[in-house]
Amino acid sequence: MQVSGEYVESIATLCIFFTFSSILSALLHRQKRSKTSLLAGFANVCMIAGALVIIARNQLPEHLVFVLTNFCFEASLYCSFLAMLYFHQLQQRHRRKQRLLSLLWLGSILLLTLFPTLTTHYNYRMLCILPYYICLFGMMSWLAARQPSSSRPLSQSICIYLAMLGAACSLLRLLLAWSIDSPFPQADDSHRQTLLMNVTAVCLFGLALTLIFWEFENGTRDLQTLADIDSLTGLPNRRSFLQQCRQRLQQGQQGSLLIFDIDHFKQINDRYGHLAGDRVLRQLGEHLRGLARRDDLLCRYGGEEFCLLLQNADTEQAGRLAERLRSSISTLQFAVAPQHTLQITISIGGVALNLNTATAQLPLEQWLEQADRQLYQAKNQGRNRAIIAGMTA
Ligand SMILES: Nc1nc2c(ncn2[C@@H]2O[C@H](COP(=O)(O)OP(=O)(O)OP(=O)(O)O)[C@@H](O)[C@H]2O)c(=O)[nH]1
Structure with a gap:
């Protein structure tokens, strides 16, 4: 049986993919079994099936080898495409595109199976399969690029470039194949085609793998958000606030620490219900976010208590800021409930973190205790007031 040089030279590359696939399976086992991971994993299984067909080419008719390998590689590309749709939850929105592309895929395979004479002309063969590759790679780079992301993760950029490279290689293959009117390309043409095919295959494999990493990156980011953010107000929680405060203290930054608490909040819960209380906390969180300066650290400390670390504010400045905060909240x-509003007041206790004094080495917990003591005083003196480290604002 005559064996195309194109296939022989590809075997080494495809064997390398086979090795990579073991790493991939290991990764898949560590991931939650989402549809994206499973489809991306399946894409690589299809690649490996294609590679196995090539390795066993001497035992199979040449025409069948060609049809089977293309079936496997096209299936792999289609699975990666579906994985990307599931990843971005776009599978419902792009139903028509999915149908069109699956028709293009099955159509090209049927054409090659039913009309074996087509395979005697290299350019016709390529015309049957490469438009599908160009369409799918192109769509994948478009899908990956249009996903909004404030800071583009590395996996997203890699996905975009791999898909663009795959589309470019497939287009170049088609253009180069156009003039080859024989069953197989000769010498130089064959090398060029093989090289481009291998690069396309690497893009295919890389895309599926990168999609898994992208999902993993997103998952890690979501977990981090869950660990750091209070779900009711969307503000940082006590844990992440204390962590950032400690970092600032270690860097020797000056500032003041305010703890404030809604007055008689229990009455709001008792009179209007817990959900109404939640609504008040959420709205207060939004107002505080608007009132805090860019470098300040704000958090929901727990229950109806909030904390604010004022960057570079001494006792006097902290007093003025606390008073402004107290009076602006009291007017909101x-x-x-629908068509029912109420006003609240807050009490504030604060302390200046003056690191030039003898207290510079105090641990954060002691600063918090001091601020809490001032808050307790503010409550005892009748509420709706701010007391900063001994001075009343
Ligand atoms: N709706 C709602 N209520 C909460 C939440 N966390 C704590 N609370 C309520 O906040 C109330 C706090 O009550 P207290 O500690 O007696 O304080 P207070 O009524 O504000 O009185 P003072 O602080 O002394 O002015 C309790 O009724 C808690 O159930 C929450 O996430 N949502």
């Missing part, structure tokens, strides 16, 4: 209207 909080919606607790």
Whole structure:
């Protein structure tokens, strides 16, 4: 049986993919079994099936080898495409595109199976299969690029470039194959085609693998958000606040620490219900976010208590800021039910973190205790007031 040089030279590359696939399976086992991971994993299984067909080419009719390998590689590309749709939850929105591309895929395979004479002309063969590759790679780079992301993760960029490279290689293959009117390309043409085919195969494999990493990166980011953010107000929680405060203290930064607490919050819960209380906390969180300066650290410390670390603010500045905060909150209207609003007041206790004094080495917990003591005083003195480290603002 005559064996195309194109296939022989590809075997080494495809064997390398086979090795990579073991790493991939290991990764898949560590991941939650989402549809994206499973489809991307299946894409690589299809690649390996294609590679096995090539390795066993001497035992199979040449025409069958050609049809089977293309079936496997096209299936692999289609699975990667589906994985990307599932990853971005776009599978419902792009139903028509999916149908069109699956028709293109099956159509090209049927054409090659039913009309074996087509395979005697290299350019016709390529015309049957390469438009599908160009379409799918092109669509994948478009899908990956249009996903909004404030800071583009590395996997997203790699996905975009791999898909663009795959589309470019397939287009170049088609252009170069156009003039080859024989069953197989000769010498130089064959080398060029093989090289481009191998690069396309690497793109295919890389895409599926990168999609898995992308999902993994997103998952890690989501977990981090869950660990750091209070789900009711969207503000940082106590844990992440304390962590950032400690970092700032270690860097020797000056500032003041305020703890504030809604006055008689229990009455709001008792009178309007817990959900209304939640609504008040959420709205207060939004107002505080608007009032805090860019470098300040704000958090929901727990229950109806919030904390604010004022960057570079001494006792006097902290007093002024606390007073401004207290008076602006007391004028706001909080919606607790449709067409029902109420006003609240807060009490504030604060302390300046003056690191030039003898207290510079105090651990953060002691600063918090001091601020809490001032808050306790503010409550005892009748609420709706701010007391900063002994001075009343
Ligand atoms: N709705 C709602 N209520 C909460 C939440 N966390 C704590 N609370 C309530 O906040 C109330 C706090 O009550 P207290 O500690 O007695 O304080 P207070 O009524 O604000 O009185 P003072 O602080 O002394 O002015 C309790 O009723 C808690 O159930 C929450 O996430 N949502």
